[in-house]
Amino acid sequence: MTDMKTLRFSLIAVAILLISGFSTNAQKLTGRDIVEKAYNLPTGDDQTSELTMTLINKSGQTRVRKIKQFTKDFGTVEKSIMFFISPADVKNTSFMNWSYDSDKPDDQWIYLPTIKKVKRISSDSKSDYFMGSDFTYDDLGDRKLDADVHTLLREENIDGKDCYVVQSVSKDEDYMYSKTVTWIRKDNFVGVKKEFYDEDGELLKTLTIKRVEKISGYWIITKSEMNNIQKNHKTIMELADVKINVGVPASKFTERMMMRGL
Secondary structure (H helix, E strand, C coil): CCCHHHHHHHCCCHHHHHCCCCCCCCCCCCHHHHHHHHHCCCCCCEEEEEEEEEEECCCCCEEEEEEEEEEEECCCEEEEEEEEEECCCCCCCEEEEEEECCCCCCEEEEEECCCCEEEECCHHHCCCECCCCCCECCCCCCCCHHHEEEEEEEEEEECCEEEEEEEEEECCCCCCCCEEEEEEECCCCCEEEEEEECCCCCEEEEEEEEEEEEECCEEEEEEEEEEECCCCEEEEEEEEEEEECCCCCHHHCCHHHHHHCC
């Protein structure tokens, strides 16, 4: 069962953004080996949490958004849904993502209460930024293991944690990022940093994991920061009240539920 997608989405997923891993074996690991181990990190059959999204512009002004989110692994597909609770200008907006174990692209939808309509996110819109944040729609989906060529660059120590440093280059020349570089802890397979490079090979943004907690026996990223270097804009994601394996109903993940809300 593939559960790394849950981790990703928990930081609006975020955590998928940090895919890359480790082995206790003495054998030499390839870049793909490392990524595969992190991709398969277990995070439970379902999860609920409260998410605070803080947007910070170049002047230091902040906007805070409160979100309730749910995720459930159905075996061949993992479904996630989030509901915006506040402030008033985004209240009742909802977003849903279905990630498949196959090579099938993610399905994504957004409900906009102002037009009272559920809109499917097209492949051409995956590079758009989500709700004013520094995460694209593509960032919130599941990056397939073999969509990239993964190369182990080196090993480094970050904040006292030994990490592998893995470069991932898309096999699709039209992909929005020319490459990503990820730092992954050796002790628990959790990514601690990821750099995203634009189509010209320039550093675009950096995702940094600020806090990782063990909840119900699972490693969960509970605070992260995406720093858009080129726009001088930041998005901080912080989880609270994380609950795992609570029996989230399958009926939660439908377009009808998106419109209905919490």
